Amino acid sequence: MSEQTDIPEVAPETADETAKPERSRAAKWSRRGFIGAGVLAGGALLIGVGVRPGNPVGKLSPLVAGGTGEELVNSWVKIGADNIVTAIIPHCEMGQGAHSVLAQMLADELDADWSQVEVMQAPTDGSYVVSDTARMFVAPFTMNAADWIEPTWEGLFTQIGRFADVMITGGSSSIRSTGQYQMRVAGAAARKMLVGAAADEWGVPASEIVTRDSTLIHEASGNSAPYSEFAAAAAEQPMDHSPKLKDPKDYRLMGKSKRRTDIPAKVNGTADFGIDAKIPGMEPSDLSYAAVRRPPIPGTSVVSMDAETAKGMPGVQQILNMGSFIAVVADGYWNAQQALNTITAEYSDSESPIKSTADQFAAFANALDAAGDDGGEKAAGRGNAQSAYAEAATKIEAEYKAPFLAHAPMEPINCTASVKDGKCDIWTSTQVPLMARSAAAKALGMDADAITVHHPFLGGAFGRRLENDYVTMAVRIAKATSYPVKMIWSREEDTQKALYRPADLSRFKGGLDAGGKLIAYNNVFTQRHDPAEASVPGIYDIPNTSIRVAEADLHLPFSAWRSVDHSQQGFFIESFIDEAAHAAGADPLEYRLNMLGANTERHRGVLEKVAQLSNWSAPGAEGIGKGVAIVESFGTVAAEVIEVDMTSGKPKLLNVWAATDAGYVMNPDGFRNQIEGGIVFGLTAALYGEIDIVGGAAKQSNFHDYKMLRMNETPAIEVAIINSGTVPVGGAGEPGTPPAAPALANAIFAATGKRLREMPFGKQFA
Amino acid sequence: MITFTINGKTERVDADPAMPILWVVREKLGMTGTKFGCGIAQCGACTVHLDGEPIRSCSMPLGAAEGRAITTIEGVSGEDGELNAVQQAWISEQVPQCGYCQSGQIMAATALLRDNPAPTDEDIDAAMSGNICRCGTYKRIRQAIKVAAGIEQATDEETAA
Numbered sequence: 051m052s053e054q055t056d057i058p059e060v061a062p063e064t065a066d067e068t069a070k071p072e073r074s075r076a077a078k079w080s081r082r083g084f085i086g087a088g089v090l091a092g093g094a095l096l097i098g099v100g101v102r103p104g105n106p107v108g109k110l111s112p113l114v115a116g117g118t119g120e121e122l123v124n125s126w127v128k129i130g131a132d133n134i135v136t137a138i139i140p141h142c143e144m145g146q147g148a149h150s151v152l153a154q155m156l157a158d159e160l161d162a163d164w165s166q167v168e169v170m171q172a173p174t175d176g177s178y179v180v181s182d183t184a185r186m187f188v189a190p191f192t193m194n195a196a197d198w199i200e201p202t203w204e205g206l207f208t209q210i211g212r213f214a215d216v217m218i219t220g221g222s223s224s225i226r227s228t229g230q231y232q233m234r235v236a237g238a239a240a241r242k243m244l245v246g247a248a249a250d251e252w253g254v255p256a257s258e259i260v261t262r263d264s265t266l267i268h269e270a271s272g273n274s275a276p277y278s279e280f281a282a283a284a285a286e287q288p289m290d291h292s293p294k295l296k297d298p299k300d301y302r303l304m305g306k307s308k309r310r311t312d313i314p315a316k317v318n319g320t321a322d323f324g325i326d327a328k329i330p331g332m333e334p335s336d337l338s339y340a341a342v343r344r345p346p347i348p349g350t351s352v353v354s355m356d357a358e359t360a361k362g363m364p365g366v367q368q369i370l371n372m373g374s375f376i377a378v379v380a381d382g383y384w385n386a387q388q389a390l391n392t393i394t395a396e397y398s399d400s401e402s403p404i405k406s407t408a409d410q411f412a413a414f415a416n417a418l419d420a421a422g423d424d425g426g427e428k429a430a431g432r433g434n435a436q437s438a439y440a441e442a443a444t445k446i447e448a449e450y451k452a453p454f455l456a457h458a459p460m461e462p463i464n465c466t467a468s469v470k471d472g473k474c475d476i477w478t479s480t481q482v483p484l485m486a487r488s489a490a491a492k493a494l495g496m497d498a499d500a501i502t503v504h505h506p507f508l509g510g511a512f513g514r515r516l517e518n519d520y521v522t523m524a525v526r527i528a529k530a531t532s533y534p535v536k537m538i539w540s541r542e543e544d545t546q547k548a549l550y551r552p553a554d555l556s557r558f559k560g561g562l563d564a565g566g567k568l569i570a571y572n573n574v575f576t577q578r579h580d581p582a583e584a585s586v587p588g589i590y591d592i593p594n595t596s597i598r599v600a601e602a603d604l605h606l607p608f609s610a611w612r613s614v615d616h617s618q619q620g621f622f623i624e625s626f627i628d629e630a631a632h633a634a635g636a637d638p639l640e641y642r643l644n645m646l647g648a649n650t651e652r653h654r655g656v657l658e659k660v661a662q663l664s665n666w667s668a669p670g671a672e673g674i675g676k677g678v679a680i681v682e683s684f685g686t687v688a689a690e691v692i693e694v695d696m697t698s699g700k701p702k703l704l705n706v707w708a709a710t711d712a713g714y715v716m717n718p719d720g721f722r723n724q725i726e727g728g729i730v731f732g733l734t735a736a737l738y739g740e741i742d743i744v745g746g747a748a749k750q751s752n753f754h755d756y757k758m759l760r761m762n763e764t765p766a767i768e769v770a771i772i773n774s775g776t777v778p779v780g781g782a783g784e785p786g787t788p789p790a791a792p793a794l795a796n797a798i799f800a801a802t803g804k805r806l807r808e809m810p811f812g813k814q815f816a
Numbered sequence: 817m818i819t820f821t822i823n824g825k826t827e828r829v830d831a832d833p834a835m836p837i838l839w840v841v842r843e844k845l846g847m848t849g850t851k852f853g854c855g856i857a858q859c860g861a862c863t864v865h866l867d868g869e870p871i872r873s874c875s876m877p878l879g880a881a882e883g884r885a886i887t888t889i890e891g892v893s894g895e896d897g898e899l900n901a902v903q904q905a906w907i908s909e910q911v912p913q914c915g916y917c918q919s920g921q922i923m924a925a926t927a928l929l930r931d932n933p934a935p936t937d938e939d940i941d942a943a944m945s946g947n948i949c950r951c952g953t954y955k956r957i958r959q960a961i962k963v964a965a966g967i968e969q970a971t972d973e974e975t976a977a
Contacts, residue, residue: 145914145951309910309973316915317903319849319889323916326848334846364832383852384839385832460853460861460916460950509851509916510950541854719910719971723956727913730952753858753948762941764954 127236133278135162138170144508146783147720150310155229158303159237161261169311238293247283307719322506324479327466329534340537341386344375344547345397346747353396360389377527383538400746404605407742413602414555414576421600430586433594438570442561446633451808452618454741455551461509462544465524468534474501479508481515489518490525513610546748551611552577556622566634571595576602584615587623591647613784616683620788624679628796639678652711656689659709664691673697677796679789686712686780690789696801700815703765711772712780721782722769728786734759736791737812820881823891833879838862840878849889849919860947863920864888870927889919902926905960908970913951921947925961
C-alpha cells in the first residue's frame with residue numbers, strides 16, 4: 051500500500067506501426083498525467099463513474115458519441131499490468147482519512163487485494179467533479195478506447211472551469227456521496243467486467259467465476275488469473291450501469307479498521323503539505339518567498355505605505371503595494387517577514403459602523419429587538435408558539451451568545467504560484483481545487499485551461515480552505531514578479547485577517563405545561579448560513595414552535611467552520627433544552643428521551659448508549675457534574691456526556707463519552723479518530739475560542755491569546771459506534787463538534803448551578 | 817558562515833545568525849518535515865533536537881547551532897528508513913489526522929522517552945503540552961507514547977474495530 055500524491059507525467063512508449071493512431075492520442079493525453087500512466091501499464095483498465103445530471107442511466111455510448119463536454123467522469127479505478135489497483139480519489143486529504151476509506155470502499159466491491167491497492171490524488175480537473183445529486187453511469191475505457199472518447203474529453207476540459215467548480219471536500223460528504231455512489235459503483239462494475247472477460251476466454255459461465263484478492267478463479271476448470279491478465283479484455287465487456295453492490299454481510303474491507311494509507315508519510319517527515327511545495331527544476335534555496343499584510347479592518351485597502359527601511363533589508367527582492375494588501379518578496383520567508391514588519395501604511399476608512407465586539411452584539415440585539423416575538427423571517431415552526439407560551443404553566447427565557455472564531459489550522463495559510471509563458475501553476479492546500487483554479491483564472495484574466503492546481507495534503511482546514519482569497523493573492527504576486535513565489539502568512543495574519551465562524555445572539559422563550567412538558571418554543575437569532583436544519587430542534591416533539599431569523603450584518607467576513615451553523619445552534623438549542631429539563635425538575639437525559647418525536651430510533655439509541663457508557667444515573671461527587679447534549683448533523687446522530695470537575699473553581703475536563711449513529715461506519719477506527727478530534731475542537735471553542743473586535747480589527751493574534759486545548763487539558767474520551775443500518779451513511783468529520791459545548795455547559799450547571807449562556811466559558815471562571 | 821551537523825551530516829550555511837533554525841532547515845537545506853506553525857514557540861510544530869534537547873526551531877537563532885548537532889524528523893528513523901518505536905506506535909495507534917503537527921509531536925515524544933522510558937500521565941502532560949494538535953489527536957498521542965514505552969500493547973488493525 052502506498053500513497054501517491056503526484057501523478058507521474060509519462061511519455062508514450064516507443065511506437066510501432068500498428069499502434070500509431072492510439073499513440074498520437076496517448077501523447078496528447080499524457081499531458082493529462084494519469085492517462086499516460088495507463089499507457090505504461092500496457093492495457094490497463096480504467097473505470098470512471100460519470101455523472102450527467104438529468105439523463106437516464108444506461109445510454110452511455112450514444113451520449114458520449116454526441117458529447118459536447120457535458121460528460122463528467124469523476125472517479126476512477128485503474129488496474130495495471132502489475133495487478134496493482136489504483137483508486138484515484140477526487141477528495142482532498144485534510145486529515146479526515148477520505149483517501150484511505152474511499153479506496154477501501156472501491157477495493158471491497160472490486161474484491162481487490164488490499165495489499166496491492168494504491169491511492170492517487172485525482173488531478174485538479176473538471177473530470178473529478180464531485181456531485182451527490184447527479185445520476186450515475188459507468189464508462190470503461192482503455193488507451194485503445196474508441197475515438198468518441200477524445201472529443202468528449204477535450205470538450206470537458208474547456209467547459210469545466212466555467213461551469214462546474216464543485217470538486218469540494220467538505221460537509222462530511224466524502225464517504226457519504228462519493229464513496230457510496232461512485233467508488234463502490236466503479237469497483238463493482240470493474241469486477242463484473244473482469245469476470246465477463248474471463249468467462250469468455252475460459253468458456254465458462256460468469257456465474258461460476260469467483261473473485262478474491264485481485265484474482266479471478268474458476269474452480270471447476272482449475273483456471274485462475276490475476277485481474278491484470280484480463281484488464282484490457284474487460285474494457286470490451288458490456289458495462290453494467292447499476293452493478294449490484296455487496297450486502298454488508300459480504301463486506302471484507304468496508305466496516306473494518308484498515309490502517310490509513312496516508313499515515314506512514316506523516317510520521318517520517320515525507321508527507322508534503324501545501325507549504326512544502328517544491329518547484330520542479332528549482333532548488334528550494336533559489337525560490338522567492340512573500341510575507342503579506344492585509345489591512346487590519348475588513349473591507350479596507352492600502353492607501354499608502356512607507357517601505358524605505360524595508361527596501362534596504364537583507365534578501366529583499368520586491369515590495370508590492372497590491373491595494374488590498376502589501377507583499378514583501380525576499381530570498382526567504384523570515385527575511386520577507388522581518389522587512390514587512392518595518393513597513394508602515396495608511397489604510398482607507400472602513401464603512402462598517404461596527405468598531406468593537408460590543409457594537410457587533412448591539413447590532414444583533416437591535417435586530418432581535420426589532421423582530422420581537424413574531425418578526426423576522428420564519429425558519430421553521432408549527433402550532434402557535436405565542437399563545438401556547440402565554441398559557442404555559444412555567445415560562446423560561448434565555449439569551450445565548452457565541453463569539454467569532456478563527457479556524458486556526460496548524461498549517462498557516464500559504465500558496466505558491468508561478469505565472470509565466472501564458473501558464474500558471476499553483477501549489478496550495480485547498481478543499482476546493484477547481485474553485486481555486488477559477489479564482490486564479492479570474493484574478494489573472496487567464497483561461498482556466500492554462501492553470502494547474504497542485505494540491506498535496508492539507509495541514510488542517512476545518513472550512514477555512516473552502517475559500518480562495520489566498521490563492522488570488524499568491525497569483526497576483528507571482529504575476530507581478532514574473533518569477534515563482536511562495537507566499538506564507540504569519541500566524542498573526544492567519545488569525546487576524548481570516549474569515550470567521552460568525553458570532554451570534556439567540557433568544558428563547560419556552561413554555562412548560564403543568565407536567566413539565568415543553569409545549570412552546572420561541573426562538574429568534576441573527577445568523578443563518580448552512581445547513582438549513584441546524585436551527586430546528588426537529589428531533590423533539592414540541593407541539594408549538596416558532597423559529598425565526600432576524601438577519602444582522604457581520605463585521606468580520608464569514609466562512610464555514612467545522613459543522614457550520616450547528617456549531618452555534620447546537621450550543622443554543624441543547625443548552626435551552628437543558629434549562630427546560632431543570633425547570634421541569636427532570637433528569638436532563640430522561641427529559642430528552644421522553645421528548646423525542648417521530649422517527650427518532652437512532653436518537654433514542656445513542657442517548658441510551660451514552661447513558662450506559664457514562665454511568666449517567668450514578669450520583670456524582672460534590673463539585674463534579676455531568677452534562678448531556680445530542681445533535682444530529684451531516685447524517686450522523688451524536689450524543690455526548692461530559693464530566694467536569696469544578697472543585698478548584700475552574701473547569702477541569704475529566705471524561706467525554708460519545709455515542710454515535712452514522713448508519714454504517716466504513717472504517718470504525720478512522721471514524722472514532724474523527725469524532726475524538728471533533729470533540730476536542732468543540733471543547734477548545736467552548737473553553738477558549740473567541741475573536742474580539744477592537745477598533746474594527748480582530749484582536750487575538752496567535753496561540754497565546756487564541757488558545758487551543760492542549761494535552762494536559764484533554765479529557766479521557768470514549769466513542770461508541772452504533773451501526774443502525776446501511777443507509778444513509780452519515781459523516782464523520784463534523785458531527786463530533788456540536789454537542790461538546792452544550793454538554794460542557796450543562797455539566798458545569800450540574801456541578802455548580804451556574805448556567806453559562808455565553809461562549810467561551812473558560813474566562814468566566816478566571 | 818555557521819557550521820553544525822544535521823542528522824549527522826555537517827553543513828555550513830551562509831545566513832544571518834539571527835535567522836531562526838526553522839527557516840534555515842526548510843528553505844536553505846530544503847528539509848520540509850519540520851513545520852512552521854506559530855513563529856513564537858507556542859505550538860511546537862517546529863520542534864527539533866539541538867544536541868538532543870527538544871527546542872522550538874522557529875524561535876532559536878541559527879547562531880545557537882554553531883558547532884552543535886541538530887536532529888529533525890528526517891533523522892529519527894533508522895539508516896534504512898526503519899521507523900523508531902515512537903513512529904511505529906504513531907502508526908499502530910493511527911495517531912495523525914492532518915499530520916501537520918506530528919513531526920513536532922514525534923520529536924517531543926522521542927526526547928521524552930529517551931530521558932524517561934516509563935512516563936506517567938503527568939510526565940506525558942509535562943512533556944507534550946507545548947505541542948498543539950488542532951485536529952485533537954491528544955488521546956492517541958498519549959496512547960502511542962505508552963505503546964512506544966512498552967507500557968501498553970499496540971493496537972492491531974483487526975482489533976481496532
